[in-house]
Amino acid sequence: MKPFDYVRPASVAAAVAAAAQPGAVFLAAGTNLLDLMKGGVSRPDRLVDVTHLDGLDQIETLGDGSLRIGALVSNADLAHDAEFARSYPAVAEALLSGASAQLRNAATVGGNLLQRTRCAYFYDTASRCNKREPGSGCDARDGENRGHAVLGWTESCIATHPSDFCVPLVALDAMVEIEGRGGRREVALDQLHRLPGDTPERDSVLEPGDLIVAVRLPPAARGFAAHARYLKVRERTSYAFAVVSAAAALRIESGMIVEARLALGGVAAKPWRARAAEDVLKNVSPTADAFQEAAWRALTDAKPSGDNAFKIELARRIVVRALTLAAAGTPARIPALPASPFAATSGADHA
Amino acid sequence: MPELNLTSTPAHLRHGSNIGQPLTRRDGILKVTGRATYAADNHPPGMLFAVMAVSSISRGRVVSLDVAAAKRHPGVVDVMTHDHKPRLAIDPEVKTNPFVFRMEVLQSNEVRYANQPIAVVIAETLEAATEGAVLLAPRYEVQSARVGLDAGESFVPPVVGVGNPAEHRHGDIEAGLASAEKQIDAIYETPPQYHNAMEPHAIVASWDGDNLSVDMPTQGLMLSLARIAELFGIAHDKIHIRSPFLGGGFGSKGLMAGPQVLGVMAAKLVGKPVKLVLRREQMYGPVGHRAPTRQRLRIGADGEGRLTALDHHARTVSSTFDDFYEPAADASHTLYAAPAIRTSHDAVRVNSGTPLFMRAPGEATGSIALESAIDEMAWACGMDPLAFRLKNYAEVEPITGKPFSSKALRACYEQGAARFGWTKRPLRPRQMRDDAGLLVGWGMGTATFPALMFQAEARAVLRRDGSGAMEIGAHDMGQGAWTALAQIAADELGLDIDRVEFKAGSSDLPDAGIAGGSAHTATAGAAIRSAGAAVIAKLADLATSDERSPLFGAGNAGVIARDGRLLRRDDESRGESYSDILARAGVAEVEARGTGAPNPAAMEEYAMHAHGAVFAEVKVDPVLGQVRVTRMAGAFAAGRIVNPRMVQSQLFGGMIWGLSFALHEEAITDRRTGRIMNANLGEYHIPVNADVPPLDVITVEEHDPHVNALGIKGVGEIGITGSAGAVANAVWHATGVRVRRFPIRIEELLTRR
Numbered sequence A: 001m002k003p004f005d006y007v008r009p010a011s012v013a014a015a016v017a018a019a020a021q022p023g024a025v026f027l028a029a030g031t032n033l034l035d036l037m038k039g040g041v042s043r044p045d046r047l048v049d050v051t052h053l054d055g056l057d058q059i060e061t062l063g064d065g066s067l068r069i070g071a072l073v074s075n076a077d078l079a080h081d082a083e084f085a086r087s088y089p090a091v092a093e094a095l096l097s098g099a100s101a102q103l104r105n106a107a108t109v110g111g112n113l114l115q116r117t118r119c120a121y122f123y124d125t126a127s128r129c130n131k132r133e134p135g136s137g138c139d140a141r142d143g144e145n146r147g148h149a150v151l152g153w154t155e156s157c158i159a160t161h162p163s164d165f166c167v168p169l170v171a172l173d174a175m176v177e178i179e180g181r182g183g184r185r186e187v188a189l190d191q192l193h194r195l196p197g198d199t200p201e202r203d204s205v206l207e208p209g210d211l212i213v214a215v216r217l218p219p220a221a222r223g224f225a226a227h228a229r230y231l232k233v234r235e236r237t238s239y240a241f242a243v244v245s246a247a248a249a250l251r252i253e254s255g256m257i258v259e260a261r262l263a264l265g266g267v268a269a270k271p272w273r274a275r276a277a278e279d280v281l282k283n284v285s286p287t288a289d290a291f292q293e294a295a296w297r298a299l300t301d302a303k304p305s306g307d308n309a310f311k312i313e314l315a316r317r318i319v320v321r322a323l324t325l326a327a328a329g330t331p332a333r334i335p336a337l338p339a340s341p342f343a344a345t346s347g348a349d350h351a
Numbered sequence B: 001m002p003e004l005n006l007t008s009t010p011a012h013l014r015h016g017s018n019i020g021q022p023l024t025r026r027d028g029i030l031k032v033t034g035r036a037t038y039a040a041d042n043h044p045p046g047m048l049f050a051v052m053a054v055s056s057i058s059r060g061r062v063v064s065l066d067v068a069a070a071k072r073h074p075g076v077v078d079v080m081t082h083d084h085k086p087r088l089a090i091d092p093e094v095k096t097n098p099f100v101f102r103m104e105v106l107q108s109n110e111v112r113y114a115n116q117p118i119a120v121v122i123a124e125t126l127e128a129a130t131e132g133a134v135l136l137a138p139r140y141e142v143q144s145a146r147v148g149l150d151a152g153e154s155f156v157p158p159v160v161g162v163g164n165p166a167e168h169r170h171g172d173i174e175a176g177l178a179s180a181e182k183q184i185d186a187i188y189e190t191p192p193q194y195h196n197a198m199e200p201h202a203i204v205a206s207w208d209g210d211n212l213s214v215d216m217p218t219q220g221l222m223l224s225l226a227r228i229a230e231l232f233g234i235a236h237d238k239i240h241i242r243s244p245f246l247g248g249g250f251g252s253k254g255l256m257a258g259p260q261v262l263g264v265m266a267a268k269l270v271g272k273p274v275k276l277v278l279r280r281e282q283m284y285g286p287v288g289h290r291a292p293t294r295q296r297l298r299i300g301a302d303g304e305g306r307l308t309a310l311d312h313h314a315r316t317v318s319s320t321f322d323d324f325y326e327p328a329a330d331a332s333h334t335l336y337a338a339p340a341i342r343t344s345h346d347a348v349r350v351n352s353g354t355p356l357f358m359r360a361p362g363e364a365t366g367s368i369a370l371e372s373a374i375d376e377m378a379w380a381c382g383m384d385p386l387a388f389r390l391k392n393y394a395e396v397e398p399i400t401g402k403p404f405s406s407k408a409l410r411a412c413y414e415q416g417a418a419r420f421g422w423t424k425r426p427l428r429p430r431q432m433r434d435d436a437g438l439l440v441g442w443g444m445g446t447a448t449f450p451a452l453m454f455q456a457e458a459r460a461v462l463r464r465d466g467s468g469a470m471e472i473g474a475h476d477m478g479q480g481a482w483t484a485l486a487q488i489a490a491d492e493l494g495l496d497i498d499r500v501e502f503k504a505g506s507s508d509l510p511d512a513g514i515a516g517g518s519a520h521t522a523t524a525g526a527a528i529r530s531a532g533a534a535v536i537a538k539l540a541d542l543a544t545s546d547e548r549s550p551l552f553g554a555g556n557a558g559v560i561a562r563d564g565r566l567l568r569r570d571d572e573s574r575g576e577s578y579s580d581i582l583a584r585a586g587v588a589e590v591e592a593r594g595t596g597a598p599n600p601a602a603m604e605e606y607a608m609h610a611h612g613a614v615f616a617e618v619k620v621d622p623v624l625g626q627v628r629v630t631r632m633a634g635a636f637a638a639g640r641i642v643n644p645r646m647v648q649s650q651l652f653g654g655m656i657w658g659l660s661f662a663l664h665e666e667a668i669t670d671r672r673t674g675r676i677m678n679a680n681l682g683e684y685h686i687p688v689n690a691d692v693p694p695l696d697v698i699t700v701e702e703h704d705p706h707v708n709a710l711g712i713k714g715v716g717e718i719g720i721t722g723s724a725g726a727v728a729n730a731v732w733h734a735t736g737v738r739v740r741r742f743p744i745r746i747e748e749l750l751t752r753r
Helices: A012-019 A033-038 A075-079 A082-087 A089-096 A101-106 A109-113 A166-171 A219-227 A275-280 A288-298 A309-328 B028-032 B067-072 B126-135 B173-178 B221-232 B258-270 B328-332 B363-380 B385-391 B409-420 B481-493 B520-544 B578-585 B600-605 B644-663 B723-735
Strands: A005-007 A024-027 A046-049 A059-061 A067-070 A175-180 A183-188 A211-217 A228-233 A244-253 A256-265 B048-054 B060-064 B076-080 B117-123 B139-142 B168-170 B182-190 B202-208 B211-215 B239-242 B274-277 B293-301 B307-319 B341-350 B439-450 B456-463 B468-471 B500-503 B559-562 B565-568 B571-577 B589-596 B609-620 B627-637 B695-699
Touching: A012 A024, A012 A046, A012 A175, A012 A211, A075 A082, A075 A089, A075 A101, A075 A109, A082 A089, A082 A219, A089 A166, A089 A228, A089 A244, A109 A211, A166 A228, A166 A244, A166 A256, A219 A228, A219 A244, A219 A256, A228 A309, A244 A309, A256 A275, A256 A288, A256 A309, A275 A288, A288 A309, B048 B126, B048 B258, B067 B076, B067 B126, B076 B126, B076 B258, B117 B126, B117 B258, B173 B293, B173 B307, B182 B363, B202 B258, B211 B221, B221 B239, B221 B258, B258 B274, B293 B328, B293 B363, B307 B328, B307 B363, B328 B341, B328 B363, B363 B385, B363 B439, B363 B644, B363 B723, B385 B409, B385 B439, B409 B439, B409 B609, B409 B627, B409 B695, B439 B627, B439 B723, B456 B481, B456 B520, B456 B578, B468 B481, B468 B520, B481 B500, B481 B520, B520 B559, B520 B565, B520 B578, B520 B589, B565 B578, B571 B578, B609 B644, B609 B723, B627 B644, B627 B723, B644 B695, B644 B723
Parallel strands: A005 A046, A024 A046, B048 B274, B211 B239, B307 B341, B468 B500, B627 B695
Antiparallel strands: A059 A067, A067 A211, A175 A183, A175 A211, A228 A244, A244 A256, B048 B117, B060 B139, B076 B117, B168 B341, B182 B293, B202 B211, B202 B274, B293 B307, B439 B609, B456 B468, B456 B589, B559 B565, B565 B571, B609 B627
């Protein structure tokens, strides 16, 4: 394997400085990065291990009622935090629908946000890929692409962002706290990931050295706890990325939707917030017709990037179902098969 | 290799004979405590690490390798290439026997498929060798890849599978179809699949002069040994291969694979022990796979639902440089009675590695198409699928007209259906929903696999201390040979299993043939039985000819061996312990050899197959199209069951594989380059625990006096057959959508709201 430097800075500031040089990357759990390195997809010169930094593994409620999740909190610890799961059930459900139990035990909040696409052409170093090698071309565009993007893609890249966690987070207006060379700043999660445009090599707006230190959910995010679901259609019951997924969260008062949140996963290079759909659900009854209308709005701009037209129809159906499930109310416990269409039927103790 | 001490673990209770007892795995404790030594666990002193560089193109030539850059990398010792390698004694392209397949061992710079080895970097560490392989930065002259079932002009292969004719005709197909009241004409497609044994192919090879010591997983010790001997021009007795445990094989470790030969070559090149282990993605090419198929089934039935014709044609692929043809259509030879049956094959050549035997080759691919088509025909006739199968039950093997050596398929249907609750199944599809509104469907499939036997030898020993030994170079791929064969050995030696030293998994033991074709227990078991009988006969000779023995003169009446004693057959109160017989004779031990082989006379007379019936329930989201199997029950008749626990596990594994075939497994090949785009266990889907429902296995009583002396038919592969079709048929019954391309995908089920 390619030799690289390995450093373990003692502070966030030192970590930022260490990672600001060209060829340096942060290492947290490495559940994605190490695979990329083994496959020669990523060949960093320096790994900046942040796993020992203090103060990044806390889940804390702030004075204003928002929740701050340290970037090193593991996916499993967050999902299994009872208070968290009660307040943000769709986020917990999304976390538990992702990867496998072993990976969730290792993977971190910050790392989840920054995982790379699972586009097979990105991973296959013999293929042309503008994301891996800017300007080389995109072999996915005319390749085996039934899993690729139907929203926000360009001729230069049709990859999707694979995260489940990010989908409800973006629906709930999560903010990302970033420590960079210029100090601390905040970016809305919706603004963190970039659509490919003609620079798909940049997955996010982060600059060299930028370290995600926390994700924050604003006070309003709790307001959806009674009506929030994540739904993920996949090709096996567990340990598979979404073909398409959706997070739906509603505030319902006196039988009317006061506010709706909707985001889609597996359809674009970023978790896809469907604001136009949210708008049509404001101050209407939670009916099948309303949800159908929302689904059409959510996918208005969708177009196939290959053999994947079915994903558009599937996405509409998932939107309707997720909204229907959310309207029916958050279940008292996260189902044994989280986010699965089979969640309501038993047959497994876990996924 | 540490001494295997299997006899002390774990404790068990025995009631009467050893055969038939559900003993737990005798190697289980070694495995769960990490003390079972797999090939790659070996680290002889001075060992170096070899890593293959593999081709990223599927057709063309390697025009340059930056060997200098690789060699400059710290730790790299040497780089083996087409231009720099030990000489082989024979050209690896020469097929010296039908079980030799061509392999890529750097004999030229030609590239025939993606992931073909093109160089081997040998280094002091795995990391250095890995980086050395990257630094080779191969450049290619690329030719356009031939990919898929329509890659070129098709041809009729000379044979399919192992020596089967490509075409069989029985009766008049066109007349049968013309006279039919109902006809089905449907095309089914199955994708390329890869074995994906948990343990990758690995080898640790050490040369000492002309002597070669090898640790590697193999399902065929002597075939591998013979291949090494001819490639390196050394005598058989100079080679020792150890293969005590395999982390799965499924056919991919049946024959010596190219990468394993490269390990031996690398060790020779550097004059030190070398370890070479394939990376997961490197297993998608040089170690075999299941070829894709496109199968057309034309079936006719009369007004009563009786078949009038069954025409099964399969298109498949082979590599551009060797011949193996998935005998998919042959699945239609034995199951259903029809006055006219035709099976035929054609093929195209593609730039992939040569397809090979993969668990139930032919039967797995053919069965899902046949069972789907039979289900379609039952529906066309308005008949329950089980009633339709019973109506067309083959009382004799349809094409040959031979009687079956035994066939308890009716009992399988009956017991499986009863366990599943099949009689409550509505005839029409899309009739059942669960409380959550999910569509529920029930489907079934018939399972079948031939009862084969190969050739094997065993050596049996009885010792003065009252213990015994049985030696046979048998293979435990995880199926339980260490346990099941020891049970047979114990019975044949008339000893408790804990008094038998059972030796297997090494090439210095008698040849056990190949662990394949679901025939290992039958074949090795027959050799063990024969060796056991021979050594008991020798012991009996000592006793019955010795006037001091209570058995003196019992020669005509004969003796029985039981619990370490020989007893007069006509008077069991007269007997003597093995120890006493040997002590008085003044010998430390007696030994004898025996062989196991198929009985040609019985094969001439009878058709020999295992059978089964599998029933599956699926749930399908009516809107979203996601499928989940929720229940499966299989009833199998496979002759004598040596160890019910191992057999149940084998059948579970087969049924899960069938589920996987119907819903999950597919190697996705880039249509332009021929590269496999999901060559990893994250994206090449097999069922995870949450996909596997409660499974119910019934082994149906079946006594077969003809198949072999032990009455064993084998259970390694049959579980896949029937199961794949049962799941596919259940998806149709749930949704009313007949999907004919496997695995069944979500988008196929989105057609209605």
